[in-house]
Amino acid sequence: MLSSALFCLVAGMPGQDPAPQAPPATETALPEVKVKGKKGLKKADPKQAYHEPTATTAAKVDAPLKDIPQTVNVVTEALLQDQGAKSMQDALRTVAGVGLSSGDGQRDQVSIRGFSAIGDQFVDGLRDDAMYFRDLSNVARVEVLKGPASVLYGRGSSGGVINRVTKKADGARHGDLELMGGSFDQKRAALDFGNTATESISYRATAALERSGGFRNQAFLEREAVTPSALFNFGKDTSLVVQFDHLRDKRTTDFGIPSLDGRPVDVPRETYYGSPDARREDFTESTMEAGYLRFDHRFSRTLELRNTIRTYDFELDRHNTMPGQVLAATRQVRLNHGDVSRQERGWFNQLELVHRASTGPVFHELLYGVELGHQRKYGRFASFTNVATVDLFNPVLKPLTLGTPSVTETVADQSTTAFYLQDLITFSDRWKALVGLRHDRYLQETELQRPAPGRLERTDAAWSPRAGLVFQPDAVQSWYLSFSRSFQPSGELTQLSANNAKIEPEQTRNLEAGLKLDLLKGRASATFSVFDLQRTGIKSSDPANSALLVPIGTQRTRGLEATFDGQVGTAWRLHGGYAYLDARLTKSTPGTKVGGVPVEGHRPSLTPLNSGNVWADWAFTPGWSAGLGVNASGDRYASASNLVRLGGYVTFDAALRFRARSWELALNAYNLTNRKYIASGHGGSDILLLPGGPLAAQVTVRIHF
Numbered sequence: 001m002l003s004s005a006l007f008c009l010v011a012g013m014p015g016q017d018p019a020p021q022a023p024p025a026t027e028t029a030l031p032e033v034k035v036k037g038k039k040g041l042k043k044a045d046p047k048q049a050y051h052e053p054t055a056t057t058a059a060k061v062d063a064p065l066k067d068i069p070q071t072v073n074v075v076t077e078a079l080l081q082d083q084g085a086k087s088m089q090d091a092l093r094t095v096a097g098v099g100l101s102s103g104d105g106q107r108d109q110v111s112i113r114g115f116s117a118i119g120d121q122f123v124d125g126l127r128d129d130a131m132y133f134r135d136l137s138n139v140a141r142v143e144v145l146k147g148p149a150s151v152l153y154g155r156g157s158s159g160g161v162i163n164r165v166t167k168k169a170d171g172a173r174h175g176d177l178e179l180m181g182g183s184f185d186q187k188r189a190a191l192d193f194g195n196t197a198t199e200s201i202s203y204r205a206t207a208a209l210e211r212s213g214g215f216r217n218q219a220f221l222e223r224e225a226v227t228p229s230a231l232f233n234f235g236k237d238t239s240l241v242v243q244f245d246h247l248r249d250k251r252t253t254d255f256g257i258p259s260l261d262g263r264p265v266d267v268p269r270e271t272y273y274g275s276p277d278a279r280r281e282d283f284t285e286s287t288m289e290a291g292y293l294r295f296d297h298r299f300s301r302t303l304e305l306r307n308t309i310r311t312y313d314f315e316l317d318r319h320n321t322m323p324g325q326v327l328a329a330t331r332q333v334r335l336n337h338g339d340v341s342r343q344e345r346g347w348f349n350q351l352e353l354v355h356r357a358s359t360g361p362v363f364h365e366l367l368y369g370v371e372l373g374h375q376r377k378y379g380r381f382a383s384f385t386n387v388a389t390v391d392l393f394n395p396v397l398k399p400l401t402l403g404t405p406s407v408t409e410t411v412a413d414q415s416t417t418a419f420y421l422q423d424l425i426t427f428s429d430r431w432k433a434l435v436g437l438r439h440d441r442y443l444q445e446t447e448l449q450r451p452a453p454g455r456l457e458r459t460d461a462a463w464s465p466r467a468g469l470v471f472q473p474d475a476v477q478s479w480y481l482s483f484s485r486s487f488q489p490s491g492e493l494t495q496l497s498a499n500n501a502k503i504e505p506e507q508t509r510n511l512e513a514g515l516k517l518d519l520l521k522g523r524a525s526a527t528f529s530v531f532d533l534q535r536t537g538i539k540s541s542d543p544a545n546s547a548l549l550v551p552i553g554t555q556r557t558r559g560l561e562a563t564f565d566g567q568v569g570t571a572w573r574l575h576g577g578y579a580y581l582d583a584r585l586t587k588s589t590p591g592t593k594v595g596g597v598p599v600e601g602h603r604p605s606l607t608p609l610n611s612g613n614v615w616a617d618w619a620f621t622p623g624w625s626a627g628l629g630v631n632a633s634g635d636r637y638a639s640a641s642n643l644v645r646l647g648g649y650v651t652f653d654a655a656l657r658f659r660a661r662s663w664e665l666a667l668n669a670y671n672l673t674n675r676k677y678i679a680s681g682h683g684g685s686d687i688l689l690l691p692g693g694p695l696a697a698q699v700t701v702r703i704h705f
Helices: 002-011 078-083 088-092
Strands: 072-076 097-098 110-112 122-123 141-146 160-166 176-180 186-196 202-213 222-234 236-251 283-300 303-327 332-359 362-391 406-426 431-450 454-471 477-488 508-517 525-544 543-567 572-588 612-623 624-633 650-659 663-670 677-679 690-691 696-704
Touching: 072 078, 078 141, 078 572, 078 612, 088 097, 088 141, 088 160, 097 677, 110 160, 303 362
Parallel strands: 122 160
Antiparallel strands: 072 141, 097 110, 141 160, 176 186, 176 696, 186 202, 202 222, 222 236, 236 283, 283 303, 303 332, 332 362, 362 406, 406 431, 431 454, 454 477, 477 508, 508 525, 525 543, 543 572, 572 612, 612 624, 624 650, 650 663, 663 696, 677 690
C-alpha cells in the first residue's frame, strides 16, 4: 500500500493524468428545524458546540473523525467555558481513559490508558514537552489521539498524544473580555480580540492575568500570559501565520499528603507538609516564550506545501519541601527538600507536502513529511534529606534545617531527524484505509558536570508503522480496525545518565477495533472502542543495585471506551465518556520490586479499572441554561507497589448561565456534596497524594465587543 503512494505522487503531478476527482461524499440534507412549545429556543450555535466532526491531530490533515481508524477525543472551547475550566487538568478530566498526576507540583501531567503521557504534549502539531503548567487563554480546543502515535509525532506516545490547537489570526473579528472570581481568593481576567488590518493582513491577541489562592494551606498562583498572532495572505494560494507566546507561572509547589497503613492519612484536605514560608521556600516559577511560524502554499487543488517551525525558550526555578519518610511507630513524617533549576532551548521544523491523487477509482490523500529538531537542556538538581520532622496527623511546620545537598548538574543535547509518509485512502463510499510509516533517528549527548564529570552518548533509530481499515455501511456507521506502534528512548524527557544510557528503547503496540456513529444529522457522535495496548522493556531500579535501571518487563492495558458528545434537539448539549482499563504489569524480571514488593501482576499507578464522566447542559428558556456534571473514578493505586489504595469517588458539578447578545454571566459550583477524595498522586511514590478540592463556587462575566 505504501509503495503505491510513491506512484500516486508521480501520477498526480502536472503534465500527467487529469487531476483526480474528490472522493465520493455522502450528502445529508439538514431538515428545517421548527421550534415548538418553548418560544425563543434556537438552533445549535457552532460556537457553542460540544461536537467537533473533524480534527487535525490524528492525520495532520483536516479529516472527518469517522474516517480515522483510531480513537480521537476533542474537548471544544464551548465545553471548556461551560465547565469553567481553568487548567489543562480541568480540560483532560473530561476525556475517558485519562488519569491525573500531580506532576511534581510543577507541570501538566496525565496518564492515558494506563501509560504516563508526561512527554506527549503538543501544540499545533509540534512537540511541547517542557515541564510546565499551560494556560487555556489561547486554546481553541484540545485534541487527544489515543494509542501509539509515533507514526506522525516521533518518540513517546504509548497511551496517546495531547494536542492543543491555539487561537490564531484568521481574518475574522474577535472581541471577548472575561472576568472570573471565586472561592479561595480566585481572581482572573482574560482577553481575546482580533480583526482585519488590511485586505491581506489580520491580527489576533489573547492574554490572561491571574492572582489566586487555593484550598490548600499557603497555596497561591500568579500567572501572566500573552499570545499575539498575525496572518498574511499573499494572494488566494499563499499564507503566513506568525505567533508569539509568553507565559509566566508562579505557584506553591505542592506534593500533597502522605499515607499510613495503605491509605492516605485522615487529615483535613488543606493540611500542608512543607515549609512554614512556602511563598519563599516552596514555590515553582516557570517562564515559557515560544515563536511559531507556518507557511502554506497551494500549487493546485491537488498539491499543497506547508512548513511549520516552533522555537522555544524555557526556564524553571523550583523549590519544594515534601514528605520523605513516614515513621509509623512515632506517627511522624520526615520531610525532604529539593531545588531544581532548568533552562531549555529548542526548535522543531516540519516540512510537509499534501497530495491528492487517484489511481483508477481509488482516491488518495497523501502526506509526505520531514521533521528536524534540536533541544538543549540544562538541569541542576539539589536534594536535602531530613530537613524537618513533624507530626503525621497534626503537622506544626517549623523552619527547615538545610545541610549539605546532593547535587547533580548536566547539559544535554537532543537531535531529531525523521521522515514520514501517510496515505488516507478512499476505495469507495463504504471502504477507507489509513496507512503510514515514519523513521526517526534520535541522537542524545549528555555532559555530566556534577558530581563527577563525564560524557554519555546514544543514538536510536526506529520505524513506526500504523495501518487501519474503515467500513462505512451507511452515513451513520463507521466500523474500524487498526494497528500502531511507537518507541520510547531512554532519557528523552531530561537527559541520559549512567543508569539508562545502555538500555534500548521501550516499544509499544496497539490493536484497536471500534464503531463510530454520526448521529442526529451530524450534530452529535458516539464512539465505542476496544483495544489491547502493550509496552515492553519498561525500566525500573535493579533490585541488586538501586542506582542502576534495568528493563523489568511488560505492561498491558486491555480495555474499552465509550464516548458521546453533541446537540440533542434544540435544548440539550451532552458530553460523556466511560473507560474500562484492565491495566497490568504482566511480566517482570525475577526479583524486581517496587516499594519492596514484586510488581508482576500489579496494576500501574493512578489507573482505575472503571471511570467516567457526564456533562449535560439544558437551555430551559431563552437566554438561560443550566449544566450538571458527574465525575466518577474507581479505586486506584498510588504506585506500582499497589501498597497504597486510593479510594474511588463520585463528585458533582453544576452551572447556571445567562447569555445576552453582548454579555454572559455564569455561576459554576464544584464538588456539590463536598466529597473528600484524592484527586491525583505522584505516580512513583506511595506518600505524595494530592487531595481534591472541596465545595467551591466561581462567577464568570464575559463581555463581547
